[in-house]
Amino acid sequence: MDKIKGVIIASDQRVHRSLAGILKPVVEVAGKSSDYAEAYRAIKQTQPHAVFIEAESGDVMWPEFVAKLRRQMPGIMLFLVGDKDPDLILKGMRSGINDILPYPSSENKELLSIVRDAVKRFSKEEGKGEILGVFSLKGGQGITSIATNLADHIHRLTGDKTLLLDLNLYMSDVAMFVNLAPEYTVFDMVNDLDRMDEDLLFSSLARHKRGFYLLCGSEKIGDAEDIEGADIARMLGVFKRYMDYTVIDLPHDLSETTLSAIESVDMLLLVAQQSLPVLRSLQRTLELFDEIRFGREKVRIVLNRYLGGSDIRAYDVSRILDFPVSYKITNDYRAICNAINNGKTLDMAKRNTKINMDMGAVAASVTRIGPSRAGTQGLKRVIKGIFG
Numbered sequence: 194m195d196k197i198k199g200v201i202i203a204s205d206q207r208v209h210r211s212l213a214g215i216l217k218p219v220v221e222v223a224g225k226s227s228d229y230a231e232a233y234r235a236i237k238q239t240q241p242h243a244v245f246i247e248a249e250s251g252d253v254m255w256p257e258f259v260a261k262l263r264r265q266m267p268g269i270m271l272f273l274v275g276d277k278d279p280d281l282i283l284k285g286m287r288s289g290i291n292d293i294l295p296y297p298s299s300e301n302k303e304l305l306s307i308v309r310d311a312v313k314r315f316s317k318e319e320g321k322g323e324i325l326g327v328f329s330l331k332g333g334q335g336i337t338s339i340a341t342n343l344a345d346h347i348h349r350l351t352g353d354k355t356l357l358l359d360l361n362l363y364m365s366d367v368a369m370f371v372n373l374a375p376e377y378t379v380f381d382m383v384n385d386l387d388r389m390d391e392d393l394l395f396s397s398l399a400r401h402k403r404g405f406y407l408l409c410g411s412e413k414i415g416d417a418e419d420i421e422g423a424d425i426a427r428m429l430g431v432f433k434r435y436m437d438y439t440v441i442d443l444p445h446d447l448s449e450t451t452l453s454a455i456e457s458v459d460m461l462l463l464v465a466q467q468s469l470p471v472l473r474s475l476q477r478t479l480e481l482f483d484e485i486r487f488g489r490e491k492v493r494i495v496l497n498r499y500l501g502g503s504d505i506r507a508y509d510v511s512r513i514l515d516f517p518v519s520y521k522i523t524n525d526y527r528a529i530c531n532a533i534n535n536g537k538t539l540d541m542a543k544r545n546t547k548i549n550m551d552m553g554a555v556a557a558s559v560t561r562i563g564p565s566r567a568g569t570q571g572l573k574r575v576i577k578g579i580f581g
Contacts, residue, residue, distance in 0.1 A: 197242035197312055200224040202232045203274065208247055211297035212274065215305055216245075219312050229258050236262070240390060241269070243311075245294070248275035248285070256288040263289030268434070270311055322354075322433045325559060326458040328443040331474040334464045335497045337361075338529055339522070339552070340442035341370045343462075345538040346556035348405040353437030355405040356398070360454055361444045362420060365410030368399075372536025375399035378411040383424045391435050403538065406436075422453030429457040438560070447481070455487065460559060462520075464495045467505040472513055479516060489516070495555070498524035520558070522551045 199220040201212050209225045216222070223239040226232035236244060244262060248255050259271055273285045273293045285293055291311055294304050327340040337359075344357035359367035360379070368375055377397040385393065398406040432439040441458070444451050455461060465475045475494070482489065494514070496507055499521040507518045525548040532542040539549040556562075 196221045197270070198223045198239065199243040199245060200226070200232060200236050200239065200241045201245045202226050202229065203245075203247035204249060205247075208274070208297065212245060215297055216308060218305065219309055229254055233258075233261075236266075239387065243270035243272060243308075245272045245274055248273045248281055248293075256284050259285070259288035259290055272308070272311075322436045322439060323460070324429055324433060324439045324441065324458045326441045326443050326455055326461045327464060328455065328461055328478075329464045329471075329474075330445055330447070330478050331465075331471055332445045334466060334471065335522075335529075336445075336464055337367055337370060337442050338533070339462065339464060339495065339497060339555075340440050341367060342539050342549075342552040343556055343559075344405045344438075344440040345401075345403055345540055346553045347438050347440065347560055348403065349540065350553075350556050350562050351437065351560055352404075354435070355438040355440070356432055356436045357401075357405055357407050357440050357442070358432070359407075359409040359442045360425070360450065361442060362410040362450070363444075367442055368407065368409050370533055370536070371401055371407065371538065373399055373401060373407055375407055375409055377408070379408055379428070380411045380420065382408060382428055383420055386424070386427050386431065389431050394431065394435055403541070420450060422449035425450045425453040426457055429454065433457075452485070458491065460493060461487075461491050462493050462495050462555075462559075464497050465510070466498050467496065467500060467503040467510070469505070472505070472510060476514055479514065492516070493519040493559075495520045495522060497522045498526075500524050520551070520555045522555070523547045 197220055199216065199222055201209050201222060201224070203209050203212070203225075204227050213222045213225070220243065223241050224232070224235035226235060246255055246259065255273070259273075262269060262271060271290045273281065273290050274296060275281055275293065277293055277295065282293060292307055294307055297304065325343070327336050327343065329336055341357060344355050347353070348355040357367060358379075359365045362379060375398075377399065381397070382389075385397070398408055400406050429439065441454055443454060463475060463478060465471045479489070479492070482492070494510070494516060496510060496518055499507075507521060511518050525546055528539060528543045528546045528548050532539050535542055539546065539552055543549055
């Protein structure tokens, strides 16, 4: 997170200006107020990440105001601005503040440092949901099929709030794979980010009858031009807060929006097939990740449409890339086409097929739920799907 959104409450306009100026590198000030009632309305409307409250001597209102915000918005950061006397610190801690900031002065390094550290902590703790990306720089590798069926299996395994997010903004086709026609799009979501809360999110997203949620690109190709990398990062922050799992169908490019999404994932499934051109593309992708310092510990290689009799085996792929193959998904063109043409997931269309069991095994692995809970037709077959 580059910047957080903040509201400043202070009696003196000079404090407003000074704080806003000092905090500018890390805080985008969304509101300034000297009145608690006015400030409360602004906070409810703008949904800031942080509130900065001047604690004047003799003011008995701020402890109750802080306690109210802490009860209603447990994830928000609350800072007091005032003198660091023991009584103020004690009252602040009891009310639920995160930290106390000194009054703005010529020595502002301490103030900015405290807020920077808090922002770093907040960025790590603001959401506990997991974001999984499915990616290949080369098209035709079955990215959409894997993302769709992975989201279905994850929800079936866990019962958790699971979102399938299609970031192919110019050519979104996930909705066709699951026979849905969502009206709410990624473009709408970006426009609503400033007022997005849990109620608005879940009332806007389409939901598949299997239980997972869906968000796709717009039918208007031009809408994609208005979305930037920063919009994607903020949107994923919302999903991390309110979703347990977000599975992203990523485009086959290295655009600003794609890289922004990749940098936000907790795990990236790199998909490839058993051919030298595809493996060369995968090798270049790994080299690029090293250049941008995207940690390889987040990467899992998936061999899709796996053929046991191919000249290039999983062992050869690992040796060529100097990187382990984590998952193999059986080649079953007929089952996939049948599911897509009927607008169903594999588990709906062909539950007992090997390819569906392989998908379930991947879901069991990435969610860290053992094979005994994978819900397939036998423990041995699931274990075989995971370990190949």
